[in-house]
Amino acid sequence: MKKIEYKTSADIRSVFDSIALKYDFLNNLISFFMHKVIKKRAIKMLKITNNASVLDLCCGSGDLAAIIKRQCPNCNVTGVDFSNQMLAIAKKKHENIDFLYGDAMNLQFNENQFDYVVMGFGLRNIKNKITVLNEVYRVLRQDGYFMHIDFGAKNFASKIFDFITLVCAKLFSNKYNAYEYLIESKKSFLTPAELIKIYKKSGYKNVYRKDFLFGVISCQIVKK
Numbered sequence: 001m002k003k004i005e006y007k008t009s010a011d012i013r014s015v016f017d018s019i020a021l022k023y024d025f026l027n028n029l030i031s032f033f034m035h036k037v038i039k040k041r042a043i044k045m046l047k048i049t050n051n052a053s054v055l056d057l058c059c060g061s062g063d064l065a066a067i068i069k070r071q072c073p074n075c076n077v078t079g080v081d082f083s084n085q086m087l088a089i090a091k092k093k094h095e096n097i098d099f100l101y102g103d104a105m106n107l108q109f110n111e112n113q114f115d116y117v118v119m120g121f122g123l124r125n126i127k128n129k130i131t132v133l134n135e136v137y138r139v140l141r142q143d144g145y146f147m148h149i150d151f152g153a154k155n156f157a158s159k160i161f162d163f164i165t166l167v168c169a170k171l172f173s174n175k176y177n178a179y180e181y182l183i184e185s186k187k188s189f190l191t192p193a194e195l196i197k198i199y200k201k202s203g204y205k206n207v208y209r210k211d212f213l214f215g216v217i218s219c220q221i222v223k224k
């Protein structure tokens with residue numbers, strides 16, 4: 001079967017629109033619910049302070065935003081994504097959180113607006129990563145934190161994960177091409193060490209890195 005190429009933002013948006021309905025189900029299945037455990041641990045590491053304003057960028061169905069709201073009920077949490085189908089699911093699942101349409105490359109927020117910005121499995125899908133990191137820097141308050149979490153090491157454990165993903169996509173989704181894209185995007189994504197270099201070049205400081213599941217998932221926290 002010929003592979004479909006996903007090049008433009010519109011292509012990427014259509015991938016996520018197309019898999020939105022089964023996104024949570026497949027994530028849970030593929031990771032044996034581990035993604036939830038890791039997301040909770042990553043957010044805990046941020047030690048979000050009471051009443052903080054927090055942006056979940058590329059929020060998808062709103063997992064990270066919901067974990068933040070649970071860990072910090074007084075926080076003001078906003079989720080942003082450019083897939084309307086993903087946003088519709090996020091809004092239905094988490095009525096106590098604001099979810100807005102927006103593009104990570106051109107955020108609609110003022111400078112210094114957020115105490116924390118978190119981004120899970122999103123940056124990998126965006127071509128101009130430096131623009132996004134500059135946008136995050138712009139909307140963060142001085143001494144605010146950015147937490148990024150995504151696939152990390154391309155090791156044997158990661159290959160097992162790819163295999164499970166494709167088998168589950170074949171069995172439970174009629175969007176096999178979209179999952180092929182996700183695997184490809186994972187392979188071509190920057191390593192955590194490369195990302196850390198870019199954070200530093202973009203002005204971030206105090207880098208902290210924590211790897212999960214033999215490095216298959218990597219989380220980095222940096223400060224403005």
Ligand SMILES: C[S@@+](CC[C@H](N)C(=O)[O-])C[C@H]1O[C@@H](n2cnc3c(N)ncnc32)[C@H](O)[C@@H]1O
Pocket residue numbers: 009012013016057058059060061062063064080081082083086102103104105119120121122125126
């Ligand atoms: C793999 S999902 C991750 C969802 C969620 N953060 C999670 O951890 O489950 C990636 C999300 O990034 C969004 N996305 C990709 N490029 C974007 C952009 N330029 N601006 C806003 N959202 C974007 C997609 O629509 C999709 O919902």
